[in-house]
Amino acid sequence: MKRILPGLFLLVLVVFATAGQAQGPVKFSGQVKDTVSATPVAGATLTITGAGTFNTQTDSLGRFVFNIPVGNYNLSVSNVGYVTYTEAVVINNQDNAFKEINLIKDNKTLQGIVVTSKVNRESETRLLTEQKKAVVAIQSIGAQELSRKGISNAETGVTKISGVSKQDGLKNVFVRGLGDRYNSTTLNGFAIPSEDPEFKNISLSFFTNDMIQSIGVNKVFTASMNGDVGGALIDIRSKELTGRSELQVSLSSSINSQVPGSSFYLPDGVNKLGYSFASKGPAQKDQQFITDYSAFNTSLDPIKKSTPINSSIAISGGKKFSNRHSFYLVGAMNNTFQYEEGVTRFITATNPQDPYRDLTYQQSERNVSHLLMGNLQLNFEKGKLFYNSMYMHTGSAYAADFYGKESEIFQVAQDYNYEGLIRRLQINDNTLFINQLMWSGNFSDRLTYNIGAGVNYISGEEPDRRILMFPSIGNGMVQLAAGEGRNQRFNSMITETAVLPKVNVQYKLLPNSEKVSYVELGYDGRISSKDFSAPIYNLIWAGGQANSPKFDRNNIELDQYFNQENLTNGSFRVEHFNDKYDVKRNNHGAYIDLVHQLNGKLTLNAGLRADNIFTKINYEVNRGVNIGSNTIEGFFFSPSLNAKYELNSEHQLRAGVSRTFTLPQDKEISPFIYLGIDGNENGNPNLEVSTNYNFDLKWDWYISNSEMLTLNGFYKYIVDPIARVDQGNSAGLRTYDNVSDNAVAAGVELELRKQILSLASNKHRFSLGMNGSYIYTNVKLDPQFFVQNTSSQLEGAAPYILNADVTHNLTTDKLKMTSTLVFNYLSDKVHTIGTRGYNNLIEESVSTLDFVSLINVNKHLGFSFKAKNLLNPDYKLTRKGATETNIPAAIIRSYKKGMTFDLGVSYKF
Missing domain, CATH: 2.40.170.20 (TonB-dependent receptor, beta-barrel domain)
Structure with a gap:
């Protein structure tokens, strides 16, 4: 019975999600390109406002997808070095045709300075986009999702990722059934030692959500990772400034x-x-x-x-x-x-x-x-x-x-x-x-x-x-x-x-x-x-x-x-x-x-x-x-x-x-x-x-x-x-x-x-x-x-x-x-x-x-x-x-x- 109950609960959730799809939003997609070169613009930010606000970013090929209810909206597309594009759009009952948007370079912004931009990896949407672009399978949880789920530290955060569990009373996690000795922990790509002689990895509870931008769990090995890993490499990314200023x-x-x-x-x-x-x-x-x-x-x-x-x-x-x-x-x-x-x-x-x-x-x-x-x-x-x-x-x-x-x-x-x-x-x-x-x-x-x-x-x-x-x-x-x-x-x-x-x-x-x-x-x-x-x-x-x-x-x-x-x-x-x-x-x-x-x-x-x-x-x-x-x-x-x-x-x-x-x-x-x-x-x-x-x-x-x-x-x-x-x-x-x-x-x-x-x-x-x-x-x-x-x-x-x-x-x-x-x-x-x-x-x-x-x-x-x-x-x-x-x-x-x-x-x- 203990084995059957989780499966039944899983099935109910899937049926519930599918049933809700009939009343859900419709698809609005397209591609953003440079007007002169016709090359895709990756990382452009799209915002739709009207009956609610929706945000997304373009992928490596300039593509974007919205799933939103029917209605009248204002669309805004911006990217560093380009003039902001705006347009009124109407979302019909049927999925809209593929829309191409062309951005014009803002030469005044580029002249005489080095333009830099940062990707906000706290966003659930952005992390999903990065997961889609990656060659190998990665899973991440960002500050936005940590906050939404009331998660206080990295230890609890990684247990919300599939295949990850925690043994109560121990400070570290199990990935795909493999415990502390099989995993590695890094901060911004650098290895971190353990503070406890009982463990190989540092306690993830050290890292509270106040300092976490995102947590990546890499279950698939690539050569750039430490070879001493059988379960996963857990990489914590510290928060950075993403706008012009912030105080909270x-x-x-x-x-x-x-x-x-x-x-x-x-x-x-x-x-x-x-x-x-x-x-x-x-x-x-x-x-x-x-x-x-x-x-x-x-x-x-x-x-x-x-x-x-x-x-x-x-x-x-x-x-x-x-x-x-x-x-x-x-x-x-x-x-x-x-x-x-x-x-x-x-x-x-x-x-x-x-x-x-x-x-x-x-x-x-x-x-x-x-x-x-x-x-x-x-x-x-x-x-x-x-x-x-x-x-x-x-x-x-x-x-x-x-x-x-x-x-x-x-x-x-x-x-x-x-x-x-x-x-x-x-x-x-x-x-x-x-x-x-x-x-x-x-x-x-x-x-x-x-x-x-x-x-x-x-x-x-x-x-x-x-x-x-x-x-x-x-x-x-x-x-x-x-x-x-x-x-x-x-x-x-x-x-x-x-x-x-x-x-x-x-x-x-x-x-x-x-x-x-x-x-x-x-x-x-x-x-x-x-x-x-x-x-x-x-x-x-x-x-x-x-x-x-x-x-x-x-x-x-x-x-x-x-x-x-x-x-x-x-x-x-x-x-x-x-x-x-x-x-x-x-x-x-x-x-x-x-x-x-x-x-x-x-x-x-x-x-x-x-x-x-x-x-x-x-x-x-x-x-x-x-x-x-x-x-x-x-x-x-x-x-x-x-x-x-x-x-x-x-x-x-x-x-x-x-x-x-x-x-x-x-x-x-x-x-x-x-x-x-x-x-x-x-x-x-x-x-x-x-x-x-x-x-x-x-x-x-x-x-x-x-x-x-x-x-x-x-x-x-x-x-x-x-x-x-x-x-x-x-x-x-x-x-x-x-x-x-x-x-x-x-x-x-x-x-x-x-x-x-x-x-x-x-x-x-x-x-x-x-x-x-x-x-x-x-x-x-x-x-x-x-x-x-x-x-x-x-x-x-x-x-x-x-x-x-x-x-x-x-x-x-x-x-x-x-x-x-x-x-x-x-x-x-x-x-x-x-x-x-x-x-x-x-x-x-x-x-x-x-x-x-x-x-x-x-x-x-x-x-x-x-x-x-x-x-x-x-x-x-x-x-x-x-x-x-x-x-x-x-x-x-x-x-x-x-x-x-x-x-x-x-x-x-």
């Missing part, structure tokens, strides 16, 4: 439905702005036992907060100067609070209904982000200089109490059903500083170039994480655990500096032809250094379990026991050890890419990329038990062949075949053990590089400038796939392995954008957007240690994904209002592949529903209302037992996120 201020306030009435606590160590001031621990880092406790400047007890309210502010603007240069600035801060209650469990493979960990928990969390971004564009006669600088900071802090049975760590409480309390206070403080410089220009009419470099610095800190354990002693009382490793203060810091040079030159093979034909040569590199350090401090009560402090479990105060005085007099000891590793990279890639249009319909793209990879990791972790180094080096060749065939002006076919590779992540080849809420993970130094063979076939029907229907099929064959697996031990450890000789990922993706209804002389317009995916993944497992399963889906791969939105636009003389209902469905998927008798850990299906309404009272003042996560579903991890197949799966973790209601106001000066 936005404010909003919201609340999560689970926060009011909750007992909301946060850890000590974060100031009002969301920056951490928690100490990094004592300086005596070369000693096993430290004597200076005063260096810890934060409390072991959480701080109670009154009902907190979410808030955000953003200021953006820019200006053009000297009639050719421009700058753009963005500043933003977001502050959100969440509260959740749930359960977390560990089970044995043979008896899942009797977990050895069975805890209920309450967790309060605060998330803060800060953004400062500026870019400068200087346009000269022989080239263009673009400089972009960005500072980003994100901070999170949470306090969580877990109470219940835990037979491994609460053995001393065996007379009280092995019950106890675990308290976790955690802060994450991440900073990213990016600088990018790019110079582009023409050596001649046939030869163009781009040369630039990026310098990234990133710092990810987890300062003074506090984990404390209290076995039960009955009657609502608990006692501080006295055993080694039961109470811990932990500090980790990861820093990375990377230099990213890149250069390419492009040579037109047919300079006097309208056919697209060029060869491109390029180079890009990454020279980086990463350092990870994690000092760990075990707090050991000297008097043993019998003499440790006792508390009412609802009133625990630890600072009176853990302080400098009691350390000095021997009441407790602080054992210290330091885990660390460092990573050096010296990666260089060169490529050749050929694009040639054979005739008016067929365009080919052939490329070859060579990557010289050198990555070395040195580690000393787990109290010095694991000391060593790993090196990944070698040449990796990545060929690609893509083709585009235009059946006619509306229908296109694209096909692609390529070979790429996937490197293990840093943390996957370091045996460092990370203590997580749902279990612990450590790396595997013996991992091998994966190889990916990729095949794509896509059909596009561009119904109009804003409407489309696409069908995409893909097949991936992965050699030596890597996946997260259970180690099958009592510690609940998970690790990473080349789980098989090969794996397969294949599927189909369907996307539709359609205007479905127009009422009251076009004052009310309804449109539908939807995409659905079926993704089949399979990996044959090694029977030597995958006892329970002989095959499995890939980790994180959701077989069924559905996104749908219905938008209502109301346009009157006084206001414009856009209201959108946004739905998302993800089917069951594998969270962790089970080994050594364990079945797979499953993340169960989830459906979400959001409502967003944007109101522009006039050209200056706007309001917004957002209701997010209206269905408030249960998020569940489940697992079945090894032998009792008829018994329902055990719930390993379950919680709700709550609904969020947001009110905002913006003003454009």
Whole structure:
């Protein structure tokens, strides 16, 4: 039934869209040309006003299409360097004949200056035009669509693209069933490092909609892309000035439905702005036992907060100067609070209904982000200089109490059903500083170039994480655990500096032809250094379990026991050890890419990329038990062949075949053990590089400038796939392995954008957007240690994904209002592949529903209302037992996120 419902919903939406077509608009199309040369004018802006306003731009051949209701309109056509063309047009009941428009050059505008224009890639219509022109299949979501759907960051934005999903609790996304290690992230074409040692890619939630112009998801490989990609290259484009000047201020306030009435606590160590001031621990880092406790400047007890309210502010603007240069600035801060209650469990493979960990928990969390971004564009006669600088900071802090049975760590409480309390206070403080410089220009009419470099610095800190354990002693009382490793203060810091040079030159093979034909040569590199350090401090009560402090479990105060005085007099000891590793990279890639249009319909793209990879990791972790180094080096060749065939002006076919590779992540080849809420993970130094063979076939029907229907099929064959697996031990450890000789990922993706209804002389317009995916993944497992399963889906791969939105636009003389209902469905998927008798850990299906309404009272003042996560579903991890197949799966973790209601106001000066 879970598989049938998404398909039925998809069918209903398609029928609804088709049924609406009978009442929909009619087609008005044409071509814009230069009056003198009769050559097509690409990028011209067409505006139709009358019963509503409609905009579009011409494609590479000067063509345009409108789908609008019948009526009388005024048509305006403009382009830089031309006199604006105006004409009254009448749209009849029947589709109008093809109309040719001729523009006259404006010599006064061109004389003595360099005319520059920018394409507004925030526009849904413009991005659809670019998708149509591209040789390979690309998908993009722009700022306009992000705003319409109430999307707050890039992470949520990319999940609205077909074939893309997110595994809850992880910071990164899955593309066509392939997760973090198979994807790459860039900003304006430059690679970005991760702020978290757990991930290869930076968290996309870093990038808020305040700074996003568009997000492109490139699922089809070309030689100019990084060869270390099997799923997709996700490229975020930062906002730029598109007009002559702009200034906007936005404010909003919201609340999560689970926060009011909750007992909301946060850890000590974060100031009002969301920056951490928690100490990094004592300086005596070369000693096993430290004597200076005063260096810890934060409390072991959480701080109670009154009902907190979410808030955000953003200021953006820019200006053009000297009639050719421009700058753009963005500043933003977001502050959100969440509260959740749930359960977390560990089970044995043979008896899942009797977990050895069975805890209920309450967790309060605060998330803060800060953004400062500026870019400068200087346009000269022989080239263009673009400089972009960005500072980003994100901070999170949470306090969580877990109470219940835990037979491994609460053995001393065996007379009280092995019950106890675990308290976790955690802060994450991440900073990213990016600088990018790019110079582009023409050596001649046939030869163009781009040369630039990026310098990234990133710092990810987890300062003074506090984990404390209290076995039960009955009657609502608990006692501080006295055993080694039961109470811990932990500090980790990861820093990375990377230099990213890149250069390419492009040579037109047919300079006097309208056919697209060029060869491109390029180079890009990454020279980086990463350092990870994690000092760990075990707090050991000297008097043993019998003499440790006792508390009412609802009133625990630890600072009176853990302080400098009691350390000095021997009441407790602080054992210290330091885990660390460092990573050096010296990666260089060169490529050749050929694009040639054979005739008016067929365009080919052939490329070859060579990557010289050198990555070395040195580690000393787990109290010095694991000391060593790993090196990944070698040449990796990545060929690609893509083709585009235009059946006619509306229908296109694209096909692609390529070979790429996937490197293990840093943390996957370091045996460092990370203590997580749902279990612990450590790396595997013996991992091998994966190889990916990729095949794509896509059909596009561009119904109009804003409407489309696409069908995409893909097949991936992965050699030596890597996946997260259970180690099958009592510690609940998970690790990473080349789980098989090969794996397969294949599927189909369907996307539709359609205007479905127009009422009251076009004052009310309804449109539908939807995409659905079926993704089949399979990996044959090694029977030597995958006892329970002989095959499995890939980790994180959701077989069924559905996104749908219905938008209502109301346009009157006084206001414009856009209201959108946004739905998302993800089917069951594998969270962790089970080994050594364990079945797979499953993340169960989830459906979400959001409502967003944007109101522009006039050209200056706007309001917004957002209701997010209206269905408030249960998020569940489940697992079945090894032998009792008829018994329902055990719930390993379950919680709700709550609904969020947001009110905002913006003003454009």
